[in-house]
Amino acid sequence: MNKEVMFSSLTKAITCSILLFLLITNAFLVLSQSEEWLSIEDEHFIIKYKAGKEDDAKLMLEYCKFAHNVTMEVYPHELDVKVTVYLYDNKSWTRSPYSCWADATKAEIHFLTPSDVPGDARRWVDNLWYQKNVVHEYVHIPTIRDLWKTEYYYSFGAPDWFDEGIAEYISVFCTTEEILQKYEHYARNMRTTVINGSVFFEDYELYR
Ligand SMILES: [Zn+2]
Numbered sequence: 001m002n003k004e005v006m007f008s009s010l011t012k013a014i015t016c017s018i019l020l021f022l023l024i025t026n027a028f029l030v031l032s033q034s035e036e037w038l039s040i041e042d043e044h045f046i047i048k049y050k051a052g053k054e055d056d057a058k059l060m061l062e063y064c065k066f067a068h069n070v071t072m073e074v075y076p077h078e079l080d081v082k083v084t085v086y087l088y089d090n091k092s093w094t095r096s097p098y099s100c101w102a103d104a105t106k107a108e109i110h111f112l113t114p115s116d117v118p119g120d121a122r123r124w125v126d127n128l129w130y131q132k133n134v135v136h137e138y139v140h141i142p143t144i145r146d147l148w149k150t151e152y153y154y155s156f157g158a159p160d161w162f163d164e165g166i167a168e169y170i171s172v173f174c175t176t177e178e179i180l181q182k183y184e185h186y187a188r189n190m191r192t193t194v195i196n197g198s199v200f201f202e203d204y205e206l207y208r
Contacts, residue, residue, distance in 0.1 A: 028160065041082065044068050049087040056087055056113045063131050066175075067138035074174050075166075079107065085134075087113040097121040102137040104144035109135035109137045132179045135171035143167070165190060 035047040045064040049057040049063055071077070078109050083136060084107065093112045098121060100111045111134075117125045147153040168190055173185045 004154055016202050037086075041182075043077070044082055046082050046084045047087065048157070050089045051094075053087060053089070053113050053115065056115050059114060060085055060087060060111070060130075060134070063134040064138065066131065067135040070135055070175055071139055071142065071170060075139070075142065077146060079142055081107045082191065083107045083109060083138065085109045087111055088116075089113055090116045090124060091117075095126055100133050102140040104141050107141055108144075109134070111137075127183055128178055128182055132171050132183060133174060135165045135175055139167040139170045161190075 036051070038051060038054075038057075038094075039046055039048045040054075040061060041047065042061060045061060045068075047060050047064070049056045049060075066081070085117070086108065088110065090112075093116070096202050097112055097117050100109070111130070114127075114130055136145045140163065144158060144163065168186060172186065173179060
């Protein structure tokens with residue numbers, strides 16, 4: 001192999017390596033960007049969302065403000081942290097589109113991004129569902145965090161009928177006429193469950 005051929009092979013090898021390096025780092029960058037949480041916030045809430053879902057985040061912030069106002073009316077409270085609401089995309093949401101949850105310890109609420117709800121679930125999981133359930137999940141945070149400050153909680157914990165009952169009461173009866181019409185039968189079911197002495201709501205329908 002003469003010097004010229006050797007030089008040309010070396011240049012090719014270096015060019016290939018650089019191209020490969022750029023390809024890998026670029027792919028990694030694109031991947032990490034799609035995994036990254038973006039956020040908007042106000043004085044009480046931080047909404048974490050995925051790229052391209054700003055409209056969902058703004059809508060969620062409106063639901064959160066509504067949830068805060070409604071809850072303050074019925075259950076005046078003060079939180080020492082902002083509540084973080086996570087809006088998962090389809091790829092990272094492993095639960096049913098009918099579910100959502102709150103973690104009072106971390107002051108977090110978790111939802112599937114509204115525009116990512118699959119078509120067949122949208123009939124039920126609509127704007128009203130989000131509005132009502134953001135209130136429900138939000139209520140868990142101040143009520144449970146306040147309960148921690150009581151001796152009762154350390155002795156007995158919080159029964160489900162209280163946790164879920166107060167969240168459902170405020171979200172159904174203290175919000176809007178539209179919500180009341182759509183969800184009143186849940187509250188009736190819940191009352192029967194409590195009267196029967198049960199502390200667990202086994203009827204999955206209750207959480208839908
Ligand atoms: Zn709940």
